[in-house]
Amino acid sequence: VRDLGVALGDMERRLEALQLAADREKDSRVAGRARTAAVEMRKIENQWDALQKELSSKYGNSHHGLTSIEGIASQLDGNSAIVGWHESSSTGLAWGYVLRAKGGVTWIQLENSDPAAGNRTKAFREEMHRVSSWPMRVTETEKADKAGADLWSFFVEPLLPELANVENLIVIPSGSLLGIPIEALQSPTGEYLSDRFAVSYSPSATVYALLASRKNDSSVDPGTALLVGDPPFRASHVEDMRQSDLAASAADVDAITDEGLVGQAVLRGALGGNQGALSKLPRLPRSRDEIIEIAKAFEKPTVLLGPDAAEQKLSDLASQNALASYQTIHLATHALVDEEAPERSALVLSRVELPDPMDALVKGDRIYDGMVTISEISREWNLSADLVTLSGCQTALGRESGGEGYIGFAQAFLQAGAQSLLVSLWKVDDLATAKLMSRFYQNLAEGERGAMTKQKALQEAKSWLRNYEDTSGAKPFQHPAYWAGFVLMGNAN
Numbered sequence: 070v071r072d073l074g075v076a077l078g079d080m081e082r083r084l085e086a087l088q089l090a091a092d093r094e095k096d097s098r099v100a101g102r103a104r105t106a107a108v109e110m111r112k113i114e115n116q117w118d119a120l121q122k123e124l125s126s127k128y129g130n131s132h133h134g135l136t137s138i139e140g141i142a143s144q145l146d147g148n149s150a151i152v153g154w155h156e157s158s159s160t161g162l163a164w165g166y167v168l169r170a171k172g173g174v175t176w177i178q179l180e181n182s183d184p185a186a187g188n189r190t191k192a193f194r195e196e197m198h199r200v201s202s203w204p205m206r207v208t209e210t211e212k213a214d215k216a217g218a219d220l221w222s223f224f225v226e227p228l229l230p231e232l233a234n235v236e237n238l239i240v241i242p243s244g245s246l247l248g249i250p251i252e253a254l255q256s257p258t259g260e261y262l263s264d265r266f267a268v269s270y271s272p273s274a275t276v277y278a279l280l281a282s283r284k285n286d287s288s289v290d291p292g293t294a295l296l297v298g299d300p301p302f303r304a305s306h307v308e309d310m311r312q313s314d315l316a317a318s319a320a321d322v323d324a325i326t327d328e329g330l331v332g333q334a335v336l337r338g339a340l341g342g343n344q345g346a347l348s349k350l351p352r353l354p355r356s357r358d359e360i361i362e363i364a365k366a367f368e369k370p371t372v373l374l375g376p377d378a379a380e381q382k383l384s385d386l387a388s389q390n391a392l393a394s395y396q397t398i399h400l401a402t403h404a405l406v407d408e409e410a411p412e413r414s415a416l417v418l419s420r421v422e423l424p425d426p427m428d429a430l431v432k433g434d435r436i437y438d439g440m441v442t443i444s445e446i447s448r449e450w451n452l453s454a455d456l457v458t459l460s461g462c463q464t465a466l467g468r469e470s471g472g473e474g475y476i477g478f479a480q481a482f483l484q485a486g487a488q489s490l491l492v493s494l495w496k497v498d499d500l501a502t503a504k505l506m507s508r509f510y511q512n513l514a515e516g517e518r519g520a521m522t523k524q525k526a527l528q529e530a531k532s533w534l535r536n537y538e539d540t541s542g543a544k545p546f547q548h549p550a551y552w553a554g555f556v557l558m559g560n561a562n
Contacts, residue, residue: 138174141274144281145170145239149562150232151274153241154179154224165224167231168274177227189223190245192216200550201496213549217255220246225254225262237524237562238266239277242474248466248494252531253553263531263553267524269489269561272474280488280560286453291396292368295386298356298401300378300419300439303348307421310375347420347439355499356401359460359506363399366510371395378402379419380437384449393453393486399506404461404478405440411467411476412447415440416459443481452486456513456523460502465492465556479558489523489559501551505534523561 145151151168163179193216200207224246232238240251252263262268271277301307357374364370373382386392400416407413420439429436459478467477479490491509512526521529534552539545546552 136275136278138168141278142168142170142173144278147171148235149237149239150235151239151241151271151277152228152232153274154244154246156244165228167228169231169235175231177231179223179227189216189219190249193220193249197495197550197554200548201498201554206498206545207548207550208543208545210548213253214255214259217253217261217549218257220249220251221254221256221262225251225256232266236267237522238268239274239561240268240270241272241274241277242270247469247474250494250549250553250556252528253549261535263528267522267528269524269557269559270474271559272480272483276483277560280483281562283488283560285455285488286393289394289396289453289455290369291455293395294364294367294370294397294399295373295392295395296360296364296367296370296399296401297373297378297383297418298360298399299353299374300402300417301376302350302352302417302420304421306352307376309352309354347417350403350417350420353402353461353499355503356460359401359503360399362503362507363510366514367397376419376421380439380441383418383441384435384437387449387451390451393451395452395454397456397458398452398454398487399458399460401460404459404464406463406466406477408466408468412444413442414467414477415442416461416478443478446478447481447484450482450485452482454487456489456491457482457487458491458506460491460493460497460506460555462493462496465494465558483559487559489557489561491523491527491555491557493554494556495550495554497554498546498551501534501546502555504537504546505530505552505555508533523557527555527557527561 141151145168147170149170152165154163154165156163165177165179166174167177168174193213196212196216200213238251242248250268252261252266252268254262256262271280299310301310360372360374364372373379383392392398403417405415405417418439418441423437423439424434426436426438428434464478465475467475467480470476479492482490508530509526512521512529513523514520531552534546535544537544537546
């Protein structure tokens, strides 16, 4: 399967290079080669589709026992529960449900499906976007607390009687709560949900059960980690690195603060392969500090920084099946999210010294564009990682899918073999991210606080960051926009 996926990816890159060359040079011979490549690609696509159907026919029901309520419940312990919500647009009714290891699933009708529920989630989203996009840190939490308390009363409070003795919540995100970290919702007494429960998410209850039933690869050393960060997107970034200048240039600061997020024009151009747009991406200098600090938590880290944080390096590891030897993979770089065509979403790696695509085409070599797409990950990567972290902005997002949350990076990495992902729901503050990640990985390692599960490690790290005090005694990260944006997807135990 992986060999055919690699061949399909190679042909797609060849076709794209030929089409760009034909448009640029207006050469009929190049255009003819592009048409030939398109025919060859369709043949490989047909082979790929046929193989997928054959595998589905032969093995599609191999986990049938885990698709029933009983099968899903069998993967839960007594301290864990799966929770979710269903809102009917036709009847105006809303329900919550709780699934425990014993007792089956319990449905709870919410109070007459308040039509204002959508407005409540909208208010929370807008507050998170406002603060995460603001160039100065915001410490006032009144708006977030009020919006979170409204959501708690409507969505969480009715479920609490069914959550006695529960410590871990597995949330199935859907409806108006999709994209909202419920750990940031607040009780009437001021208690955050994350103070009471360790929270993780799964695209569906069935996906959670399938992941929980996977046997860990005992041959993977738990001390191994692949840590990638601070890729240069233009030559000036490399010069900054040579001078050990870890501060973003003035142009980069403007690029960040003008839009909050990477500008939409830059984003659209980058997703379309516009080289100029890609070179405008701001460098992420704090991701270097992030990687260096995280590496201390592992016995055998492989660190790829600067120009080494390259597509070529990851492609070589994938082709050698070496990615499967890492217990943890951490990728700290920009993520380009295409909500219309999720398979085109990509992680951006080093953009310097890329091989000329036409030279590679002539030589029959792989064509590199400095990006790793969701298609490439799902087709070419074979992982055994217990955890993959994507610490860029909005890596949890993608195309909304009714019963499966967002279709994006999470699905691609889980399909490639990862057990879980740590991903972000909005633009994340780089300093807050670096501190959160450092604390999270310290919690996973044996230390003074003792080794923790991923859920517990993230729960403690968020609480620690929320209450972190600077030298003046202020709490710069107490707003949920700084500590609640990263969520665990998949099997987080």
